[in-house]
Amino acid sequence: MIELNKVVKSYQTGKVSFHALKGVDLQVNRGEYIGLVGPSGSGKSTLMNIIGCLDVATSGDYRLEGRAVNELSSNDLADIRNSRIGFVFQAFNLLPYATAYENVEVPLLFAKMKARQRKDRVLEMLSRVGLADKVGNRPTEMSGGEMQRTAIARALANEPDIILADEPTGNLDSKSGGEIVKIFDELHRAGKTIIIITHDANVAAHTKRILNIKDGLIDGNGHLA
Numbered sequence: 001m002i003e004l005n006k007v008v009k010s011y012q013t014g015k016v017s018f019h020a021l022k023g024v025d026l027q028v029n030r031g032e033y034i035g036l037v038g039p040s041g042s043g044k045s046t047l048m049n050i051i052g053c054l055d056v057a058t059s060g061d062y063r064l065e066g067r068a069v070n071e072l073s074s075n076d077l078a079d080i081r082n083s084r085i086g087f088v089f090q091a092f093n094l095l096p097y098a099t100a101y102e103n104v105e106v107p108l109l110f111a112k113m114k115a116r117q118r119k120d121r122v123l124e125m126l127s128r129v130g131l132a133d134k135v136g137n138r139p140t141e142m143s144g145g146e147m148q149r150t151a152i153a154r155a156l157a158n159e160p161d162i163i164l165a166d167e168p169t170g171n172l173d174s175k176s177g178g179e180i181v182k183i184f185d186e187l188h189r190a191g192k193t194i195i196i197i198t199h200d201a202n203v204a205a206h207t208k209r210i211l212n213i214k215d216g217l218i219d220g221n222g223h224l225a
Helices: 044-051 074-083 101-109 116-129 144-155 176-188
Strands: 002-013 016-027 033-037 060-066 085-089 160-165 193-199 209-214
Touching: 002 044, 016 044, 016 074, 033 044, 033 144, 044 160, 044 193, 060 160, 074 085, 101 116, 101 144, 101 176, 176 193
Parallel strands: 033 193, 033 209, 085 160, 160 193
Antiparallel strands: 002 016, 002 060
């Protein structure tokens, strides 16, 4: 489903070139549940951005379900980001003055879904993450765990095949973090392909394959958790 071959990502600052990824090889099969771990500056977030089509590789080949991502137009990439991949971030990235309902509705508006369908989908997703009673709440009226569950509902709105989560429990206490991990476990059982960046060994232990990244390279094919 996801295949990277010799992927390099470099950044140029003046005359200095920095290689965030140094030839990454990675294959992720449909339905896998993967933990991506490594120290700060190892290239984890850069790799996640490339897999999520938020950034493009400097060189190498990235294929998503057989399609060469390097050759896709900006419109094609935007469509993939909105409909095929769901993103969950440490900082939640919710619209601060919008309700939970309105935050989850955003990707459906981009997808031009009809109003009746949007309403049904938003309510379904919020119910799925246990927030049926928080539909009208704004982020300032929710706990950290509730904000992250809203973000997960938003990520699921267009029923993506892939969920990419970057430190999804990083801003949460252990109880709230545990509730979020349970949601990812349920999504895995439902057949979603999930990749989680995490520093938390307890979170990584829930995944089925752990990949260690260091100095821009993945150490082998990972090991079973």
